Amino acid sequence: MPLLETSLSVSILIVAILFFRWILLHKLPKMTFMFLWSVALVQLLVPVSVHSQFSIFTVLDYLSGRMFAGKEGTPVTESPLLTDGGTVSMPPVKENMTFPTEPLQIASQLSPIVWAWLIGFTLCALYFIIPHLRSRKNYKMSLPINNNFIREWQQSNRLWRKVQIRQADHISTPLTYGILRPVVLLPKALDYTDENQLALILTHEFTHIKRYDTLKKWLFAAGVSVHWFNPVVWVMYVFANRDIELSCDETVIRTFGNSTKSAYALALVSLEEKRSGMFPMMSHFAKKPIEERIISIMKTKKTSIRTMLLAITIAVSVVTVFATSARDETEAATGGDEPVAEVVPNLYQGQSTTVLMPIDLTFRQADVPMLIDNLIASKYRAIYIDNEIYVRVMNDNSVMISKDNGKAWGKYDTDDVETKDFAKWLLENDPNPGYSMKEVQSRLANGAEVKHIAFENGKEMYFIMDARGVQIELVQPAKLASVLIDGQRMMITCERLPMYISDQILSISAPMLRTFYDLLVSSNILTKADADQDYSQRMKYLKKNDTIFTVTD
Numbered sequence: 287m288p289l290l291e292t293s294l295s296v297s298i299l300i301v302a303i304l305f306f307r308w309i310l311l312h313k314l315p316k317m318t319f320m321f322l323w324s325v326a327l328v329q330l331l332v333p334v335s336v337h338s339q340f341s342i343f344t345v346l347d348y349l350s351g352r353m354f355a356g357k358e359g360t361p362v363t364e365s366p367l368l369t370d371g372g373t374v375s376m377p378p379v380k381e382n383m384t385f386p387t388e389p390l391q392i393a394s395q396l397s398p399i400v401w402a403w404l405i406g407f408t409l410c411a412l413y414f415i416i417p418h419l420r421s422r423k424n425y426k427m428s429l430p431i432n433n434n435f436i437r438e439w440q441q442s443n444r445l446w447r448k449v450q451i452r453q454a455d456h457i458s459t460p461l462t463y464g465i466l467r468p469v470v471l472l473p474k475a476l477d478y479t480d481e482n483q484l485a486l487i488l489t490h491e492f493t494h495i496k497r498y499d500t501l502k503k504w505l506f507a508a509g510v511s512v513h514w515f516n517p518v519v520w521v522m523y524v525f526a527n528r529d530i531e532l533s534c535d536e537t538v539i540r541t542f543g544n545s546t547k548s549a550y551a552l553a554l555v556s557l558e559e560k561r562s563g564m565f566p567m568m569s570h571f572a573k574k575p576i577e578e579r580i581i582s583i584m585k586t587k588k589t590s591i592r593t594m595l596l597a598i599t600i601a602v603s604v605v606t607v608f609a610t611s612a613r614d615e616t617e618a619a620t621g622g623d624e625p626v627a628e629v630v631p632n633l634y635q636g637q638s639t640t641v642l643m644p645i646d647l648t649f650r651q652a653d654v655p656m657l658i659d660n661l662i663a664s665k666y667r668a669i670y671i672d673n674e675i676y677v678r679v680m681n682d683n684s685v686m687i688s689k690d691n692g693k694a695w696g697k698y699d700t701d702d703v704e705t706k707d708f709a710k711w712l713l714e715n716d717p718n719p720g721y722s723m724k725e726v727q728s729r730l731a732n733g734a735e736v737k738h739i740a741f742e743n744g745k746e747m748y749f750i751m752d753a754r755g756v757q758i759e760l761v762q763p764a765k766l767a768s769v770l771i772d773g774q775r776m777m778i779t780c781e782r783l784p785m786y787i788s789d790q791i792l793s794i795s796a797p798m799l800r801t802f803y804d805l806l807v808s809s810n811i812l813t814k815a816d817a818d819q820d821y822s823q824r825m826k827y828l829k830k831n832d833t834i835f836t837v838t839d
Contacts (some may be wrong), residue, residue: 299326299329302604316599329609406514435478436478486550494534502530563833658775665680692805711724771806
């Protein structure tokens with residue numbers, strides 16, 4: 287998933303968390319919100335998505351798909367590719383492909399947008415790192431505390447990590463820093479004779495250490511740095527840090543009992559009066575807004591079973607609806623809401639196919655309108671398979687690829703290609719790009735996007751995307767048999783049989799064509815019955831009527 291798309295989708299989750307936090311902050315355990323913030327953070331930093339039919343994006347995708355289908359209609363009749371009495375000729379993309387002496391310039395070579403992001407990321411990271419390094423330098427001048435109560439308290443509250451408790455005269459409120467070797471730093475001016483206050487402070491700071499809150503703060507800072515351009519992520523950072531403190535306050539009250547609420551709130555106010563600006567990567571005993579913390583402390587109640595069930599329900603619902611991506615149609619049951627024609631049109635009537643060089647198997651315009659109509663009404667814009675990969679282009683122009691015969695699909699990151707560079711490159715290297723060159727150049731000149739994927743075996747794919755559909759340009763060292771359907775055409779590209787058989791005979795793999803129809807079924811573009819009928823008619827024609835192509839098992 288591209289960075290901007292990820293950031294926008296997580297923004298919806300963040301807004302949902304803020305809403306439930308606003309209405310339920312003092313009614314649910316604070317760990318509920320820490321769990322939800324952690325889910326949002328993982329989505330910001332880890333490019334992994336979980337599909338769900340209950341996701342809000344499934345609904346949005348369904349609605350946008352319907353709108354897209356309504357706007358698109360059936361563009362086949364507008365295609366300028368009719369020749370010889372209605373025959374559509376589709377030369378394969380790459381039989382005579384010559385690679386350019388200079389590689390096509392793509393956005394991965396640091397476009398202005400990437401430069402802007404890198405500058406913002408660097409400045410944002412420095413905003414967090416530089417104050418931390420300065421603070422650590424000052425904290426090294428702190429001194430050990432010689433206090434019997436603190437020593438005894440620490441002995442009875444041991445952690446697996448060695449924790450130092452030190453004091454410094456340049457801070458006014460307690461804080462904790464460090465991850466593997468944490469240090470609790472107390473102000474020198476603190477009243478060390480008030481043992482009740484010391485116990486509250488140390489419990490609060492040790493709770494930070496037990497929960498690795500310093501590490502959490504760094505991870506939230508990393509999320510902000512990566513998505514620095516998104517103000518909603520900055521809002522998440524502020525409220526997540528607040529909830530870290532609220533959660534620790536809640537733990538202190540539950541540890542010492544409700545009778546300590548007033549004393550703890552007064553200690554908080556006293557320390558807040560002395561507070562100076564502190565670096566956000568430290569876990570502070572006192573942190574704004576103080577009013578929210580005091581209200582939360584005074585409203586802390588014993589957690590009931592009903593409250594726990596409500597917290598679990600809210601957390602599960604928010605994650606299921608807002609933290610999952612749109613349903614993967616390969617996992618959905620066939621025969622859904624997608625419109626499917628009841629009768630398969632009679633195929634291969636009249637003239638035979640037109641063959642050009644480079645040679646493709648092509649179909650008359652009347653052959654595939656049903657498939658194209660069903661494709662436009664689905665969540666896909668194009669479906670392609672060859673001997674090595676399966677490709678599905680989604681309605682949001684993301685590219686899903688499977689390398690294990692459709693068992694698992696992954697969303698591939700694409701590079702954006704400059705349209706002018708691609709138009710020039712296409713003229714020099716592929717004069718027959720599957721559409722007429724005039725049409726492709728017109729699409730490129732009128733706002734079409736071009737995306738690019740490079741594979742490890744020398745194969746590359748370019749995707750020309752606009753409102754009319756998706757065209758796939760395949761660059762490969764050797765020709766592969768492939769099948770493609772998009773918003774305007776269906777095309778089968780074949781392989782030549784070995785020279786000693788015949789240089790003019792091209793082979794179509796029956797299993798590959800069968801697999802393509804299986805993919806149409808799993809994508810809810812055809813029913814199983816329609817796919818079987820369409821496949822059998824195409825194979826019958828190829829075996830009995832076609833004199834150029836041969837079918838291999």
